[in-house]
Amino acid sequence: MDMISGSGKKARMLRVFLPIFMMLFSMTACSANGAANPTLSYSSGIEGKVTEGPMCPGPVPVGNNTCPDQPYQATIVVLNANNVEVTQIQSDGAGYFKIDLAPGTYVLHPTPGKPLPQAADQTVVVSSGQYTQVSILYDTGMR
Numbered sequence: 001m002d003m004i005s006g007s008g009k010k011a012r013m014l015r016v017f018l019p020i021f022m023m024l025f026s027m028t029a030c031s032a033n034g035a036a037n038p039t040l041s042y043s044s045g046i047e048g049k050v051t052e053g054p055m056c057p058g059p060v061p062v063g064n065n066t067c068p069d070q071p072y073q074a075t076i077v078v079l080n081a082n083n084v085e086v087t088q089i090q091s092d093g094a095g096y097f098k099i100d101l102a103p104g105t106y107v108l109h110p111t112p113g114k115p116l117p118q119a120a121d122q123t124v125v126v127s128s129g130q131y132t133q134v135s136i137l138y139d140t141g142m143r
Contacts, residue, residue, distance in 0.1 A: 042100045042101060042102050042103075043100075043128075043129050044100070044101060044102065044103055044126050044127060044128055044129055044130055044131065045098065045099050045100040045101040045126060045131050045132075046078075046097075046098070046099055046101060046106065046108070046124055046126060046131065046132050046134060047096075047097065047098035047099070047131045047132075047133060047134075048096070048097060048133055048134035048135055048136060049071070049091070049094075049095045049096050049097075049135055049136070050071070050072045050073070050074045050076070050091040050095040050096075050097065050110070050119075050135075050136045050137075050138065051069040051070060051071055051072055051095055051135070051136070051137055051138070052069060052070055052072040052117045052137070052138040052139075052140050053068070053069030053070065053137065053138075053139075053140060054067065054069070054140060054142050054143070055067050055068070055069065055070055055140065055142065056142070057142050057143070058143070069137065071091075071093065071094045071095030071096075072091065072095055072117070072138050073090065073091050073092065073093055073095065074090070074091050074110055074111065074119070074136070074138065075088055075089070075090050075110075075111045076088065076089050076090070076091070076097065076108050076109065076110050076111070076136065077108075077109040077110075077111060078099065078101070078106055078107075078108060078109075079106060079107040079108075079109060080104065080105075080106060080107075081104065081105045081106070081107075083107065086101070086106065087099065098131065101126050102126070103126050103127055103128045104125075104126055105123065105124070105125050105126075106123070106124050106125075106126060107121055107122070107123050107124070108121065108122045108123075108124055108134065108136065109121050110136055110138065113138075116139070116140060116141040117138035117139055117140045117141065118138060118139055118141075119136050119137060119138040119139065122134060122136065
């Protein structure tokens with residue numbers, strides 16, 4: 001009788017603990033996989049502000065600040081020195097952006113509007129332990 005009741009207990013234990021064991025094993029496998037590819041974090045990168053202008057039509061007299069450039073929310077493609085896309089970033093509603101990058105040389109490629117506004121590519125060098133400041137100006141085409 002002890003053998004039968006012992007094996008019955010074992011069967012019940014397997015039914016209860018096997019699913020728990022499998023769940024724990026799966027979670028361990030997932031977390032181990034995540035540890036192999038941690039999110040990289042650098043203390044260097046690029047930060048800046050995106051604006052668009054001019055905002056007023058016609059010639060604007062020198063020194064006239066009644067029509068300043070405005071913040072612009074844009075998507076910027078970040079390319080490495082080999083012209084391969086590393087990532088994309090988006091400036092916020094106030095035009096600001098910040099991205100962590102490893103030290104190196106990058107090209108910022110502001111995506112154009114359809115067809116305006118447009119901005120020129122910029123080559124940026126990121127140094128270790130620093131954030132390189134940039135300004136990106138989108139041309140509205142207004143003259």
